[in-house]
Amino acid sequence: MGNFAAFETKMTAAGMGDAAIRAFRRNYEALLRNETGMIPENDISPADHLASLESLPATPADADLLAQAVVIKLNGGLGTSMGLQGPKSLLAVRDGVNFLDLMVRQILDLRKTSGAPVRLLLMNSFSTSEDTLGHLDRYRSEGLADAAEVELMQNQIPKIDASTLDPVAWPADPDLEWCPPGHGDLYPALVGSGWLDRLLAEGVKYAFVSNSDNLGAILDPVILQHFAQSGAPFLMECTRRTAADRKGGHLARRNSDGRLLLREVAQCPAADLDAFQDIDRHQYFNTNSLWLRLDLLKEQLAADSGVLPLPMIRNNKTVDPRDKKSTAVIQLEIAMGAAIECFEGSAAIDVPRSRFAPVKTTGDLLALRSDAYDVLENGQVRLHPSRNGEPPVISLSDEYKLVDSIEGLGVPSLIGCKSLEISGPVQFAPGVVIEGSVKIENTSPETAVIPAGTFCDTTLRF
Numbered sequence: 052m053g054n055f056a057a058f059e060t061k062m063t064a065a066g067m068g069d070a071a072i073r074a075f076r077r078n079y080e081a082l083l084r085n086e087t088g089m090i091p092e093n094d095i096s097p098a099d100h101l102a103s104l105e106s107l108p109a110t111p112a113d114a115d116l117l118a119q120a121v122v123i124k125l126n127g128g129l130g131t132s133m134g135l136q137g138p139k140s141l142l143a144v145r146d147g148v149n150f151l152d153l154m155v156r157q158i159l160d161l162r163k164t165s166g167a168p169v170r171l172l173l174m175n176s177f178s179t180s181e182d183t184l185g186h187l188d189r190y191r192s193e194g195l196a197d198a199a200e201v202e203l204m205q206n207q208i209p210k211i212d213a214s215t216l217d218p219v220a221w222p223a224d225p226d227l228e229w230c231p232p233g234h235g236d237l238y239p240a241l242v243g244s245g246w247l248d249r250l251l252a253e254g255v256k257y258a259f260v261s262n263s264d265n266l267g268a269i270l271d272p273v274i275l276q277h278f279a280q281s282g283a284p285f286l287m288e289c290t291r292r293t294a295a296d297r298k299g300g301h302l303a304r305r306n307s308d309g310r311l312l313l314r315e316v317a318q319c320p321a322a323d324l325d326a327f328q329d330i331d332r333h334q335y336f337n338t339n340s341l342w343l344r345l346d347l348l349k350e351q352l353a354a355d356s357g358v359l360p361l362p363m364i365r366n367n368k369t370v371d372p373r374d375k376k377s378t379a380v381i382q383l384e385i386a387m388g389a390a391i392e393c394f395e396g397s398a399a400i401d402v403p404r405s406r407f408a409p410v411k412t413t414g415d416l417l418a419l420r421s422d423a424y425d426v427l428e429n430g431q432v433r434l435h436p437s438r439n440g441e442p443p444v445i446s447l448s449d450e451y452k453l454v455d456s457i458e459g460l461g462v463p464s465l466i467g468c469k470s471l472e473i474s475g476p477v478q479f480a481p482g483v484v485i486e487g488s489v490k491i492e493n494t495s496p497e498t499a500v501i502p503a504g505t506f507c508d509t510t511l512r513f
Contacts, residue, residue: 054217055079061209061218065229068243070357071206075232078363078383083216088362090314092323095303097332098311101289103401104274111272116279117167119256122270124154125234125339125387126183126263127176127205133413134453138179140263141186142410142454144432145420150263150410151183155190156430157269169270170255171195173263174240176205176231203246206239208232210370213379221370221378228370234262234339235361235385242352251345260387261340266419266432267408268340274400275342284347285397287311287388289335290404295444301333302399305392311399312392313337317364335399337388338407351394359393361385405433405440413457414445421465435466448474463501475513477501 055076062072112120130139140150158171175183180202187196195201207229212219221227237260241247250258257275261268268288278286289302300315319327326332352359364384371377391397410416418424423443425433434442443465451457451473461479465471467486475493482503490510493499499513 057218058209065207067206067208068239070239070243071208071232071236073356073358074206074236074239074385075208075383077358077360078385079211081363082211082365082381082383086363088318088364089320090303090312090318091320092326094306095312095314096306098289098302098304098335098399101335101399101401102277104271104403104406107273107277109273110276112275112279114165114167116257116275117161117165117169117272119254120167120270120275121170121172121250121255121258122154122158123172123174123203123237123258123260124263125237125260126151126173127179127231127234128264129178130454132411132452133416134455137182138175139410140179141182142416144266145426148426149186150266151186153266153426153430153432154263155187155193155195156428158195158430159193160429161270165272170250171201172203172246173201174203174205174234174237177207180204203240203244206232206236206243208383210368210380210382213367213381216381219370219378219380224371230382231384233364233384234387235359235389237387238348238352238359238361238390241348242357247345247349251349256345258343258345259340260343261338262409264411265338265340265407265409267406268338269406269431271406274402277400278342278344281398283396283398284344284351284394285391286342287391287397287399288338288340288342288402288406289399290338290402290407291334292330292336294330296336297328297330299336301327302335302337302391303333310392310395311397313386313389315364315386318362335401338402339388340402340406341388341390347394355393359390361389361393403440404442408432408434408442412445412447413451413454414447416454417447417457417460417462418443418445418465420462423465423468437466441469443468444470446470446472450476467507475499 126140128139143149161169184198190196209218210230219228259270300313303314305312366382368380369375369377370380463479463483463485465485470488471485472490476498477491478498479501480503483501484505487508489506493513
């Protein structure tokens, strides 16, 4: 088993470039070797003594340095888990303003306040390109609508038939024969698209990369100044793990060479799980906001024969994700942040939790639409100062999993809310204020209307 020629032929026919093919080959060969990628606790030490954003001198980058920067937003995802049919970045945050609008506002504000032509690149997928560019057409006068100026296309890779390790065939819907390669595709996409060479030729040396659904991730001129002065090839923004983050990956330092690395739970031997989940030992997790020196990235790629040696992630799925009886497939992914171990001199910085505000669930969206967050004219989204950096914890029952289901819920005041748990059909009347920890349970099929007023540290049952 394992004939790569069939994959190469398929990818070439689909227009995938050499960089994408070589990256996929590396991961496919790792699959054939049955690599596990395990990282035992004895092989690592905690990552500590990180520089912190709050301790940096408040010296922002000047216009000359900002002119050497590009903001790259990972915009390949559809909001299917939240019931969306299009790009997640087109989801309304409030008052008809969506994630993409806020990203554009941030860039335009940086340009206006600094006078520097800060670039924006959107790493789109085949699923998000058309709708994203259609929305950007309203920003044509600002030079942010032309695909040739703002789009970095994500590659696609074949799904692998789990029984034969050949490219899977699914004539009923050939599009399902392909999958995204994970956000680690950033590196081959930059190379294969020509964007890496183009940016360097235009004097762009620094890239800030983050997820489009993380509204806390903005280009901070103070971090840019720190990164430029450090000379590091790669800087990862990390923040402190809490009890809620115990099962997520963490930053560590490899004992053999002292390099920083990421360890995900799938890479942790069962015997080391307690240490993995010890948030006092392993204190930091990756926010997936990264800073790259593009000239040093080009050098490292040349040293690695054009492919960064990122750990391969294996996902077992079915070719049609909606049909669990369809052909079993293997999807190979690579993670962008894992590149921290590929560079000599990579660094990490401890940032406030406010720079990590992803919207992954409808509960996150409800909080974002409330007064617990301020949405500023310059596109920045911040927790209200009175919350001291702590977002409200919103837990919604399964009937609220999709965005449409919360449109009729109403948005209560959450500025003083510690946690809100809702189960069953509920609607908030205008003027509802939630403070402290509130639990609302409705076991009847009829919608319970929560009247105007303040509810504090209580349980409401209907």
